Amino acid sequence: DAGITQSPRHKVTETGTPVTLRCHQTENHRYMYWYRQDPGHGLRLIHYSYGVKDTDKGEVSDGYSVSRSKTEDFLLTLESATSSQTSVYFCAIAQGGFTDTQYFGPGTRLTVL
Amino acid sequence: GQQVMQIPQYQHVQEGEDFTTYCNSSTTLSNIQWYKQRPGGHPVFLIQLVKSGEVKKQKRLTFQFGEAKKNSSLHITATQTTDVGTYFCAGKGNTDKLIFGTGTRLQVFP
Numbered sequence: 063d064a065g066i067t068q069s070p071r072h073k074v075t076e077t078g079t080p081v082t083l084r085c086h087q088t089e090n091h092r093y094m095y096w097y098r099q100d101p102g103h104g105l106r107l108i109h110y111s112y113g114v115k116d117t118d119k120g121e122v123s124d125g126y127s128v129s130r131s132k133t134e135d136f137l138l139t140l141e142s143a144t145s146s147q148t149s150v151y152f153c154a155i156a157q158g159g160f161t162d163t164q165y166f167g168p169g170t171r172l173t174v175l
Numbered sequence: 176g177q178q179v180m181q182i183p184q185y186q187h188v189q190e191g192e193d194f195t196t197y198c199n200s201s202t203t204l205s206n207i208q209w210y211k212q213r214p215g216g217h218p219v220f221l222i223q224l225v226k227s228g229e230v231k232k233q234k235r236l237t238f239q240f241g242e243a244k245k246n247s248s249l250h251i252t253a254t255q256t257t258d259v260g261t262y263f264c265a266g267k268g269n270t271d272k273l274i275f276g277t278g279t280r281l282q283v284f285p
Contacts, residue, residue, distance in 0.1 A: 097275075102184075102277065103277065104181075104263060104275040104276055104277045104278045105218065105263065105265075105275040106275070107272060107273070107274075110272075120272065121176070121270075121272070121274075152217060152218070154218075160267045160271065160272055160273040161205065161206050161223075161225075161267055163208070163220045163223065164208075164210075164218075164220065164265075164273070165220070166217040166218045166219070167217060168216075168217055169217050
């Protein structure tokens with residue numbers, strides 16, 4: 063498996079609280095992605111990064127922000143968590159963008175009460 | 176916007192039977208990727224197809240990319256219990272991003 067870790071692996075939080083999920087890679091890949099996975103929807107792209115400080119929105123970016131200050135770390139922040147953001151969040155990395163193989167992290171299960 | 180649908184949503188088969196999942200896009204794709212996710216795990220890349228009509232094989236798995244580059248299929252011959260999981264296709268179309276299909280969950284009974 064590619065060197066990708068996500069933290070925390072599980073989190074339970076309350077509506078209205080801020081939450082930050084971390085993705086860390088040791089592969090020095092340029093591209094990093096955040097997806098959410100929900101039953102019946104597959105994987106949906108939240109945000110992605112194509113370099114340090116370079117990020118862009120995906121298809122379900124509302125309510126989420128990201129930051130990438132170092133090549134190896136990509137943070138996903140829920141400014142004020144809502145119950146609709148209960149999901150499993152996967153980070154992925156790729157060397158060459160959307161036509162390249164994506165390697166996924168182990169996932170973070172987030173529950174918003 | 177671009178949509179990628181997969182059918183069926185679920186498939187239960189007896190071990191040894193064949194299995195096929197179909198992936199259909201609303202727009203022409205420049206590439207199609209296939210991933211497998213074991214229960215409780217993360218998606219793992221299987222293969223990428225880029226040419227119209229392309230067919231690739233990996234042991235018991237056969238992948239096809241349609242002539243019009245709007246559909247794809249994954250066929251597993253003689254399923255085994257190790258094939259259990261959810262299979263996702265993902266394609267890059269006019270949005271310039273990779274869009275994942277809804278997935279097909281395969282259950283194999285011994």
